[in-house]
Amino acid sequence: MTRGLMIAAPRSGSGKTTVTLGLLSALRRRGVAVRAAKSGPDYIDPAFHAAATGQPGLNLDSWAMSPDLLGAIVADAAAGGEMLVVEGAMGLFDGVPGTPGRSGAGADVSARLGLPVLLVLDVSGQSQTAAAVARGFMVHDPAVRIGGLVLNRLGSTRHERLIREAMAPLGLPVVGAIPRTEALVLPERHLGLVQADEHGDLSARLSALADMAERHLDLDAIIALAAPMETPQADAPHLPPPGRRIALAKDDAFSFVYGHLLAAWRRQGAEIIPFSPLADNGPDESCDACWLPGGYPELHAGRLSSAGHFKAAMTRFAQTRPVHGECGGYMALGTALVDASGTAHPMLGLLDLETSFAKRKMTLGYREAHLLAPCPLGPARARVRGHEFHYATVTARGTDAPLAELSDAQGVALGTEGSRRAHVTGSFFHAIAPA
Template identity: 55%
Template sequence: MIPAGLMISAPASGTGKTTLMLGLLAAFRAQGVTVQPFKSGPDYIDPAFHTAASGRASFNIDSWSMEHERIAGMVGNAQGADLILAEGSMGLFDGVAIQGASGNGASADIAAHMGWPVVLVLDVSGAAQSVAATALGFKMMRPDVTLAGVVLNRVASPRHEALVRVGMEQAGITVLGVLPRRAEMALPERHLGLVQAGEQENLDEVLAEAGAFVREHVDLDALRAAAMGARASVTPPAKIVPPGQRIALAQDNAFAFVYPHLLAGWRAAGAEVLPFSPLQNEAPDDSADICWLPGGYPELHAGTLAAADTFRSGLQRFAETRAVHGECGGYMALGAGLIDKEGTRHEMAGLLGLETSFAKRKFHLGYRRATLEAAIPGAEAGAHLRGHEFHYATITSEPDTALARITDSNDLTVPETGTYRRTEGGGQVSGTFFHLIAAGA
């Protein structure tokens, strides 16, 4: 049975969605309530925190890159849970200009399609009764989106709370919680968002503190009672065509950005995932059919990767006869060299001619639609793929053959095509700067 759900959202980024989400997951878990978390949008960092807080794998659901049928399969992962909580991205109605597979990527699309009421997190610092006007606008913006209530964040004092509550009462909006200003609850960040869950040495303590904080200041019973069952049909978790039967997967703090639904879908289709750690100087399992290097932070570990001779030589041997594919950070690691932010060049695997630099950073962000010029593991030439790109690397040299024709969410051509190179022994090395989310035109 699929439980009722809620969408945790906000008017904008930086208002406290993730702090509330993690606190709710930890607080409900402490009560013995099994919560299935989801992340609306393409963010690949938050789901790992969700998993740590809830004890259940969190999955991305995204209306731009996923058809309704695939979203239904993602929600099917909630089987056996007591409650669904989905964390939104950016502001509730923020998305791209042109519709995608089932929407424009806004969290409101998911809330409307699934029928999950929205819990709106409001940063009330610097305002009082006026905050109710913001909440009222969000309540009225889309008739197909229901506002369950609000959680007031960064409340300065009891007097401040009383004034904000007056406005909410006048607007007919339920206050589900009041979080006092508390700077120490903030999670550390870096250039791609939060520091990864795997790098948080005191994560258990942080989550326990967040759970206690939310339990004290949010009406958990009222919030849970506001959840509603799925409006759309839900199906069992979908199988996804795997890139191989046995997949050697780079997995450590340098290569952690692989979407959880891909791994689950590959395994559901019968594939076996064989993790290895380049940072521990491990080579891909020689019994694997293909090797996949996800994105991550190779720029923070470039010196370690350059010195990992067992990893590099093992990867080179693997690529002689089999396929190797890299996404974003994995693509950079497959290249000839990487220049860190201090201007030092580090030798990478040398399987592609790609040279990248962080000394002159350039921001790349957005959805990507790709039509493959050559096959990659799991997709034939001509296949249409949807994904997301988010990095600061600058390409200084990219001499290999273009892998795909790539456009952004506005159907504008993107110059970062990805590249590929075939090896003398019959293998192929390929890479892209975008992270694969789903197949589809």
């Protein structure tokens, strides 16, 4: 049976990703068949997980995914694996108010799957107080078991000794102690870390993280903390594939697509045919649907604007077959994209939409979409759960009909969103699962 654990923390910025990547890389170096997942809606961390494990990264989201779907994804991941490591998001108990167990917090996933938590504490600026923090986590939710601690950003051996002495009465094992000097920082940009594929030295970085883990984590103790996972088999609906042969834009501009969606589409008989707009390629003519994922088109707007073959091929494809764009893909379907410097770049012009990064505005949150017409996300009136996360603003929205009515995680109506024209649809909404 596959064993699992969750790596979590009291807050963002505590070092979860560093510890997770170090542990994954060290376990793989040992020959452990390890898989990894990210709790919550995140595209970038799973790509790093995939690089560290050699296996596709996954997402587990207790708000967007039904409990049965969570179990089905984990059961698929566990097949043939020895260990699953789930990286939490934000703080362990951070989620949205609502149905118990469906808050989106990492704690929901831990409780649902019976995963003990390896708690990463950033102890810079404190000593014995760290024990009070750990004690609070131990008793906050009886359904969540804190299995062990990693002390991160220690200032000295004396600092470590003081904290270990304060922790001793709790009976909670300290299975890692990482000095502040061991901080290995991965570059970031506005949606999170710089993407894994953009690091030419990623293999060397992961090797250095594995070295760090071997020096400062008790790998045997961490493996022993992992518990057999509760993965009940159940029928769980996935989003239907948008076609039988799906042309998928895939390069540095378009990379944000959830692994569980692609896996589900393939299990339902679909074939995924990738192509690169940045290489001036268009969708394969044998395909019957085209999907433009999110990503960073604003960083490559000039190249996309001048990709004549890509633009002509997309226009031709859209005359007879469905094309859907999510977030960055939605912006590329519009008439123009204004980059951060204020330069306007003509885009595909398949939707009457202009977007801009000249004045950034963050939009972030869970969303439930009520589809107003049939589209690659599903039939009219279907409800789909997902999220928005972007900094673009819409500077002009023409006469295209909206794609969906949106509500937030608590059911508050947010109005209409997205665009549809003939066979072309798009939205800032990232789809995760049927509601």
